Amino acid sequence: MRIRPALVLVAALVVAELALWGQQPSTKWDLRPVSLSSPAASDSAQPQLSVSKHGVILSWVERKGPQATLKFSERTAGEWSTPRTVASGDDWFVNWADVPSVVRLENRTLVAHWLQKSGADTYAYDVRIATSSDDGKSWSPSFTPHHDGTKTEHGFAALFQMPRAGLGLVWLDGRNMKAGEHGGGHGAAEQDEMSLHFAAFDQAWKQVAETPLDLRVCECCPTAVAVTADGPLVAYRDRSKEEVRDIYVTRLENGKWTEPKPVHPDGWKIPACPVNGPALSARGRDVAIAWFHAKDGQPRSLAALSPDAGRTFGPPIRVDDVASLGRVDVELLPDGSAAAAYMEFADQKASFRVRVVRRDGTRSDPVIVAGMAGNRSSGYPRMVLQGNELVFAWTERDGRASRVQTSVASLR
Numbered sequence: 001m002r003i004r005p006a007l008v009l010v011a012a013l014v015v016a017e018l019a020l021w022g023q024q025p026s027t028k029w030d031l032r033p034v035s036l037s038s039p040a041a042s043d044s045a046q047p048q049l050s051v052s053k054h055g056v057i058l059s060w061v062e063r064k065g066p067q068a069t070l071k072f073s074e075r076t077a078g079e080w081s082t083p084r085t086v087a088s089g090d091d092w093f094v095n096w097a098d099v100p101s102v103v104r105l106e107n108r109t110l111v112a113h114w115l116q117k118s119g120a121d122t123y124a125y126d127v128r129i130a131t132s133s134d135d136g137k138s139w140s141p142s143f144t145p146h147h148d149g150t151k152t153e154h155g156f157a158a159l160f161q162m163p164r165a166g167l168g169l170v171w172l173d174g175r176n177m178k179a180g181e182h183g184g185g186h187g188a189a190e191q192d193e194m195s196l197h198f199a200a201f202d203q204a205w206k207q208v209a210e211t212p213l214d215l216r217v218c219e220c221c222p223t224a225v226a227v228t229a230d231g232p233l234v235a236y237r238d239r240s241k242e243e244v245r246d247i248y249v250t251r252l253e254n255g256k257w258t259e260p261k262p263v264h265p266d267g268w269k270i271p272a273c274p275v276n277g278p279a280l281s282a283r284g285r286d287v288a289i290a291w292f293h294a295k296d297g298q299p300r301s302l303a304a305l306s307p308d309a310g311r312t313f314g315p316p317i318r319v320d321d322v323a324s325l326g327r328v329d330v331e332l333l334p335d336g337s338a339a340a341a342y343m344e345f346a347d348q349k350a351s352f353r354v355r356v357v358r359r360d361g362t363r364s365d366p367v368i369v370a371g372m373a374g375n376r377s378s379g380y381p382r383m384v385l386q387g388n389e390l391v392f393a394w395t396e397r398d399g400r401a402s403r404v405q406t407s408v409a410s411l412r
Contacts, residue, residue, distance in 0.1 A: 222277030292326025
């Protein structure tokens, strides 16, 4: 680190900012999750939650034989609306971790994405996008944000509102992956690497950007995006030449993406993808991030806070108590602390839990949202904050049957 003459001034500004943070009212943590009747039918899974100033959207996939259907519902007057269908297909790629989504933009347009197979290989599929201007009664023909034409993996997409107008998204792009190979450490060959890409569309749905953000990333960990007061912030799992797979971030600043950098140098070296991505939340320039690693065989879920739109992060705060399966989510609270959701694994049982982590490194007691299957069939549980309520969604399994369930808890 180079020592600059302005270091004292910077330190003084940081202390002043922390002092202002300390004056913010503290959130009282008295969560008591209450069951919320789910709009999803049986044989449903792959829940996703999104939130905007217009409300919360729950989306999920229902299966009937080979056919998959993407549905969604909005929470109005405390209940879920009657489900609506986005699209169906018998050629979809349906996966426990790489799930579709439905989001609402500032102009009330709905945007959905799902994954459609493009070839015979298991991991040959495309991100398909459709839009609706009538609250989901009808949908546009689907289109893709990528135009490489390869029959490789394009997935783990995260959609977001661009700061001025239109849609932004990031996804994992396998155009440089060898056919038939996925999810493992295949060495350092230049033409055997998953990359992270970004695309943007204006309000007329003309594509105005497509660019790689990182040319070597982990092959199948979900991505995350939060829009800060300074612009979009993207988090993902990187992959070094030495197979270190730590969490990195990049920011869209003055029209250009910054050089990716690690949130924390965990140094987790693993020869295969752990299928465990980060989560982000932002409020103004405050940011919360959560992630998972299992360095030295110790599975941990962690969280960290940033006061400067993701340029720097505070020390990691451990979220779990005994051991974790990860699959994290996070929501920044009004007082600058964060609600961190994760899967705890203790006494050979898994549970979906949430707790508050604070700027000083302290933690609240954990709250159990639901018991979960400890394998991949339980998928990724989800959480969003709307007003003073946290909304949760997860997949409940009973033998081979599954159904998306929901609950809600108030911050008092």
